[in-house]
Structure formats: C-alpha cells, structure tokens
Amino acid sequence: MRLPLALLGVIAAASFAGPVIGTGLGLDPATVDLADRVAGPSATHLLGTDELGRDVLLRLFEGGRISLAIGIAAALAAAAFGTTVGLVAGYLGGWTDRVLMRVTDAIIALPLLPLLIVLAALDLGKLGLPAWLVQSEDISLLRIVTLAALIGWTTAARLVRGATLVTRNRDFVRAARSLGAGVPHILIRHILPNVLAPLVVATSLSVGDVILLESVLSFLGLGIQPPLASWGSMLSNAQELISTAPLLAVYPGAMIFATVIACNLLGDALQRRFDRG
C-alpha cells in the first residue's frame, strides 16, 4: 500500500507544484515558440518541446493538475451523491428503496458512451446556464466532472445501500433508534462510519476510471478544449505525430498509466486492509 500512495503522492505534488517549478526554470507551459517545435530534450527543456514549441515537462504538470483535479473532483462528487442515495435507500427500505434502486439500475443499464456523447455535445446555454459560465475557458472541465459524476454515483449507491442493509439491523443502531434519535442523525453518526470501508475503496478506484474516461472523451474530440491541457488531450494530439515524435505520446501515456495503476493498486491494498481488519 505504501508504494501506490507514494507514487500518487509524487505525481500529485509534482503536478501542483508545476507553476512554482516553472517560474523557477523561467518557463511557462503556454509560451508558443514556433522556431523550436518538437525538439528533443535539452538544457532548457528537460523533456523537449511539443508541436507548438511549448515545454513538455511543464505541460505534463499542467495536464496532471487538470487530470487529477477532474479525477478527484468527479470521484468525490459521485461518492457524495451516491452515498446519500445509498444511505436513504438502504435505511428507509420499502418503496423508497425500490424506486431508487430501479433508477440506479436504469442508469447502469444505459449504454455509456452514447450518453456521454450527447451530454458532452449539449448546448448548455439552452439548458439555462448563465452566459458567463458557458463562455468561460473552464467550462469543458466542469462539463467532464459533471458527466463523470452523473455516471459514477451508481456504484457508490449500490455499495452503500448494501452495507447499510447489513448495518441497520445491528444493535447499536437499534439502540439509537429506541432512544429516539432522528433518521439523519442515525445515518450520519452511526451508519456512515460503518459503510465507509467499501466506499473508500470504490472511490479510489474511480479516480483512475475518470482519468481514463477523460482520455476517451479527448480522443472523440469531446474532452478538454485548448488551450487547457490534460494528459488525455496531450495523448490524443500526439497520435498524429506518432511516427515522427513517439515520445510526445509516451510521456502523457506513461503518466496516465502510472496514475491509474496506482489508483487501482491503492484500492486493492485498501480492500485487503479492510478485509483483514
């Protein structure tokens, strides 16, 4: 478990420290330098430059910030929403449970990618979002986080519901009920701590899934829009130069691979820890 945590820690720290490192080196990920395109590693550009002469290392850091931010934000949002649904469905049971679970199943049954395509192509202005938001540069980021959360909450919901079903009949919960505790109080103070284990595992796994999802969306042209960079969009853009500059694809690909596999290993290690304890 230490290994994946350490790896993730290093990646995250490097990415978020990117701007500082950049100022220190006197570089910045957005400076276009047409004279120095697709250059190999050099003293000024440790990993070389990309198709517009921008420093690859700093772009990787920026990509890391964005990809990790999307991954973590989406995973947390999905977890939060899914937990609420799961707690309510599992505890209250009866019709609430039936309806919520049917809705959850329906969403799981949806063919994922087509739904994403449609949602990614929607005109947000028509949905009533304010103009300043729709036209900001970060809108593609928000879109992806929302999409990923909308799809990911179902896993958390099912897990939490299952764990709630088991926990609600335990003695300390019954005791709390008989003492007259309100439902929200019971849910938050008594049930939630006991369902956290599988939730944490699922959330850490889903960070990796979201990062992969973002790279697929970039492949389809529906992901992060320029001038923002993410590992997924860097990887997609590098496809065209694959025969001339394969390293431009290796770096973001390696970062995605390392991060996702670290998330998976972390989730697995957490699972084993919880199984034993």
Next chain:
Amino acid sequence: MIRFAAIRLVEIAAVLLLMSFVIYALIGLMPGDPIDLMRSADPRATAADVARLKALQGLDRPLFERYLAWGGHALGGDLGYSRLFAEPVTSALGPRLANSLLLMGTSFVLAFVLALALGIAAARRPDSRLDRAISLFCFAGVSVPTFWLALVLILIFAASLGWFPASGIATAGLGGFRDRLAHLALPVATLTLAGVGGYTRYVRAAMRDALAQDHIRTARAKGASEARVIWRHALRSALVPVTTILALSFGGLVSGALVTETMFAYPGMGKLIFDAVMGNDYNLALAALLLATATTLAGNFAADLAYAWLDPRVSYQ
C-alpha cells in the same frame, strides 16, 4: 418466482419507455443539425436549401410531436428510415449487429477463457509471485487507454511486422473465412487485452472465497485429488459471481466498442451508435440504443435468475 419475473419484465418495459423519451430529448437538445454543415461544404448551398431539407426531414416540427410519431410507428413494428444511410433502420442495423456480435463475442469468449485460467492459477497459490504477477498484468490491462493499445498493436503487428491487416472487416472483392479471421485478429486482441484484467480479478476473488470454504476442507480431508477439489467443488461455488459477470457483459455484445471500431475501421454497433447520435439520425440512434439497453437489462435479469437458481440460499419473494 413467477411473480418476481413478471414484475421485473414490467419494470424493464417501463425503463425502456422512459429511456426512449430521454434519448430522443437529448438528441434533440444537441444544437444545430448535420444539414447545417452543408453550408460550409458546398459553396452554392443556400439558406433556403437548408430550410427545405430540414422541413423534408420533419425537423421543423416540435420535438414532442416527432417523438410521439416515432413512438406510434415503433410500437407498430415500423422502425422507420435511417437518414444517415438512406435505408430502413433494420437493414442498416443488421450487418453492423452481426459484425459486433462476431467481434465482441469472440473477444469475450477469449477473455473469459483466459480469465478462468489465470484466475484459478492465481487463486490456487495466493500471495505467491505468480499471483502477484497475474495481478499486475490485470491492473496493467485496465490502466491503458484503449485507443493507445490499438495504435500500438497496429504499429507493431500490421505496419512493421505485416502479420495482420491494419483495418476493415475483409479484403474488397475477396472475403473468405481466413480473410475475415485475419482482419479480426488485431481488434480481438485489443479488446481481449483490455478486458481480461477485470474478469481475471473477479474469477480470482470468487475462487479464493470458494476454496476457503468448509466443504472444500472436508473434501480435501476425505482425500479428494486437487483437480477434483477445484473442478467439482470450488468451481461450483464460484459460479455465482462468475455468472454475474457473464450476464452483465451481455449488453456489451450489442453496444459494441466505439474506440476499437474507430481505430480498426471495423463497422460495428459502437461506431453506428456514435454516428447516429452525432448525425441526429433519431430513428437509427433510438433503435440501436434501445436494443443495447434492452440487452443489458435482459442480461441483468438473467443474472438475477441464475443467481437464484445456483445458490439455494437466495430466494425472491
């Protein structure tokens, strides 16, 4: 049990109905229409042409009215024409569906067989180096973006080694069994490599649980051989979660694999759905998406039924 099945079937129908409306509405919410692209492609196309063509497609009518019209026809068995292919939806779907079933089916069988072998091997020697190697292999497979994997395979096996063709379903003018097999090789390899990891972990976990159970110890104590223990006793217990993933993968057979199909120019359902949605081809998109959803729901249903049948401890009231 019958009651349970009946209720579930009704629920499936309800979900499909709701789904059809949601999908129709979502496609309708996409701004613009592919007809608008004409203005940029043809210097002599005018706004009047665009308006006329939109009216011919019925796009000037309100969304809900169009949905009801579609619904009426669909319930009567008429799925309409695909505007993208200019042919009836059923004849546009047919060959693509066959292609997808072939591709996804082959990949799934291959991945599952491999997963069984790897999962059992890992479960028999838990925490050994073999187990850890297999685990790592599984994680690696699911941590790579599929389009990247596809590209690497094309570059190695098609572009440089030349063992397999790089795209398509068959050579034009030819197309025999061997030819189709050659064209399937790389796409199947991509999908198998991407999917085997997930299945293996499932099998491994199920087998470990099964092997740790009491009746296994009893069988061993009675002197049964290792092979017998695995095949007769453990596997039966492991069948439950294994059947679950089998059934849950049903939907994937029909919804295809968009990224793989794009990279290998393999005309399957994944690409069809993408093109239909992007092309505002309501009839085709709805037919394909509802088919995929129905298959997934049917798979879930079958999984629940199998679960009840296999594990006598489970019952549905």
Next chain:
Amino acid sequence: MIRSHLFRLVPLALVAAAASMAPAAAGERETLTIGIIQYPATLNPNIDAMAAKSYVLGMAVRPFTVYDPDWKLVCILCTELPTIDNGRAVPVDLGDGKKGIDLTYTIRADAKWGDGVPVSSEDVLFTYDLGRHPQSAISNAELYRRIIKVSVKDARTFTLHFDKLTFEYAAINDFVLVPAHVERAAFADPAQYRVRTRYATNPTNPGLYNGPYRISEIAAGSHILLERNPHWAGTPGSFPKITLRAIENTAALEANLLSGTIDMIAGEIGLPLDEALAFDKRHGAAFQIVYKPGLAYEHIDLNLDLPALADRRVREALLLGLDRDALTKSLFAGRLPVADSFVSPLDIGYTAEVPRYRHDPARAAALLDAAGWRAQPNGGRRNADGQALSVELMTTAGNRSRELVEQVLQSQWKKLGIDIRIRNQPARVMFGDSLRHRQFQLAMYAWISSPENVPRSILHSSEIPDAANGFVGENLPGYRNPEMDRILEALEIELDADKRKVLWAEAQRLYAIDLPSLPLYFKADAFILPKWLGGIRPTGNQYPTTLWVTEWTAQP
C-alpha cells in the same frame, strides 16, 4: 514498479523500431487501393453534398461541365461548350430589363450507361423534373431554380433556358444526370425518392453509372469496390479494380499505408496538411507526396458590430500583429501561400497589387494606441472607459490543425496586449447556429469556392443574415460598402474577360483596405502516392482528381 515501467517501454521501443523500418511492398497492380477518411453516406449524385461522395462518383458518373486541373472550364459529357461565338449560347431579353440566356448542349454520341443504354435527353428531362421537385431532397436546388424550362431538339441535343445571364453561363457543373430508365421507378412517389433511389437500394446496378468505372461491391461503412465499365467508350482506366477504404482515424490511416493495406491516401479527403508534412519528414522517401494549394480560403471573420472591431485601426493592428509567414513556415513547411485577399494566387482573377500587411508589431501597437487602447503595466490594454481589449476566437472543435493555429494566434496577439479567449464549437453548431445568427466575435474557418466564383453572398451588403430576412446570407462580418456592392453586381454580368480582371482587382484591393476579415492563407491538399503511380493531376479545386482517373498509370 520496474515491471510496470517495462510494460510501457517495451512496446514503445518496438514502436520506435517500427517507425524506422521500411513500409511493406506494394501489392499487385490488379487493383489500386485508396484510403479516405470518410465514408460517403449516400451515392446519389444530387443528394447530400459530400466530398467523399464526389470523390467516388468522379470515377463513375460523368458531369456535363467541370473545371479541370488547370482551372479551365471543359466539357465532359457534352461535345462543346456553348459560347456566343459558336451560336450555342443565345442571350434573350426577358422583359423588365432582365436578361436570360439559352444554352444548347449536345451529349456525346458514345456516352452510355453501364447497362448499355445510351445517355440521352430523356435523362436530362428526368433530372430536371427531379431537381425542381420541392420534395425530392436534392441538396443544391439553385441551379434548377434558375432554369426556366428545358426544350429537347433530339435524343442528344437540348436547350436550357436560364433566367439570368452571368459570365460563367456555360458552367452547369451541378447538373449531374441520373439515368431515367433506372430511377424513374424510384421517383414514382417524389417524397420517398431519397430512400427509394437505386443509388441507395441497389448501388451495384451498372445502369447507374456512365463513367470509366462502375461500383461493383459495397461494404457499408468500410469499403467500396469499383470495376471497369465495359460500356465506357473512352480510354479505359489502367486498373481493372479500384478499392476505396474508409478509415476515420488518421493515425490508423497512416499505419494502413505503411503496412500496404492501402496504396495511397486521397488528397481531398485524406490527411490534414500538418500530419502529411510530419509523415513526409519520416517516411517521405518511400512515397511520392504531392502538395497542391487550392481554393479553400482560411480566414478570420470579424464581427463588425462589436465596437472594438468596428474601428478599422484595430482590425489592421490585429493583422499586423500576426506573423503569418512564420506560422505557415513552421506549422506547414511554407506550403500554404499567405493570403492578402480572398482570391487564390492560382485563380484567374488574382492580382498581387493589393495592400500587404506584413508582421509589424511596432506599427500595430501604435495603431492600438491611436484607437484608444492603452497598454497597461500588467500586459493588457484598456480603453478610456476601462474596458479591457479582450475578444473571443472561435473555430471548429476537434480540428487539430485549427486548434494549433488558434493557440499560435493567441500567443502572438498576447504580445500586443490583446487577450484572446478561445471558444471552439463542433462544426454543426458553429455553422448551424452561432455563425448563422452572427453570435461570434472572431470566427476562423474556410470558404470553399470554385474558380472565378463571385463572392456575392459573402460580401454584398444585402446578404447580412439577420432576423428580418430569416438569417439568409453569408456576409457574416456585416460588411457594408456600396462600392463593393457595385463591383460585385458588375462582375456577375461582365462577359468580357479582360474587363472582369479589372473588376476583380478592384474588389480585392477594396477588401484588403476595409479588412472585414483577416486573410490567413489558402489551404493545400497533400496527396500521398506510391512511387509507381503516375498520371495523377491534383486539381486544387472542388472537383475531384478522380474525374481524370483514366490518366492514372502504374509504372513498373
């Protein structure tokens, strides 16, 4: 840990090795396999304008007239072009001061459909009825609207009566015949023509094609196989079979070429130029790569309703702040001619005598200061009201070349203190919604045109789309100049070629002075061909290279 790195490095080492190996040898000359990035949705010549469809049909269906690779109008299906001198073109007075023209064409005697039936005036009449019918889903109806009637003299000679006399009267390039004897049954219910047309229901019917090749096999979404047409009376094509393979992903398309699965990549619908250049650098030695600049004019429309852009000084400053030479040199290896006005250097109306704006940041800064946009210490510019000089740049999302160019522009303008916000949209949204309703500030896209195409709908003041006229017209900047209107109107009806040249020169100069849009460059297509293929003449205009497929040869 090391193992997972190995997972990454081993395949990539192989990739690096693969990239340096020679591509697989070309296959037999029995068949030529062409890779294209789009599969034609329908094969009917008159429905759904699509570049991929024109490309395929260029080999199978002959148009009447077309612009050849030298950009001259030629007769393909007819015997000679009608001119006033040879008597085939007769101007008529329609009354009310309007002039029309009657054009008489004769179909070539040896023109036959693939089932042996001769091409005749019956096909002309049928196609005309088809084009005029409001429900037949013909995509470009303007031509048919302009034909008042068709009179038939005999089986091969007919006269088209047009309602307007323009200088390019003889060009009926969009009038593509379909066989009456095959398609009449499909037209029985005109509203259903689109789905009943034999081009969709039975595309391998030889009677649908009158060119050197006919379509013999189709695998929907994947490939199209063409074979020589036995009833073709002209020079036969060198290849008994031609296959077109559609591969949408460009990296996969390149890999297919390297592996020998395809022999060539079509220029018109193949790799974007910057990818072709990258491919050339790496593998160019093993192929023949031909670059042909064309008529697609890449430019940035400026919305003149925006107060900042209404000031001509700001527009000029924007143009002076761009180093277009450096851009085309570094991104496109200098293959794209920098544009000074909207006419391509290869076009007959082109003049070099227009004001040129070369990269001059000092002058640009001076202009911005004069226009009231003062440079701020933090790098931006503000006017007297305190507003920042910040505009939105829009182009088609997912188009990587354009995204690259955008980011270069953004960085070049940043040096001037202009803040550019990039806001891309999918093409259908941009063209169908934003541009049509003029909801943009800066829009980067290309005009496709044909040789000597008068840009009336783009530059005339009556063609500004707004709510009052139902958003008709392509004058997106909102450009109003009565002088330009006069020139455009005069150009359309000027029959004398020399006088036209003068008018073209005036139009270009005025455009370069007023700058309703910022000219960028003219796009070029890259044709990636095997070394053994000769005789291909890239056209550079919208009429595909395949129209001359009979000139292609396989050199041993």
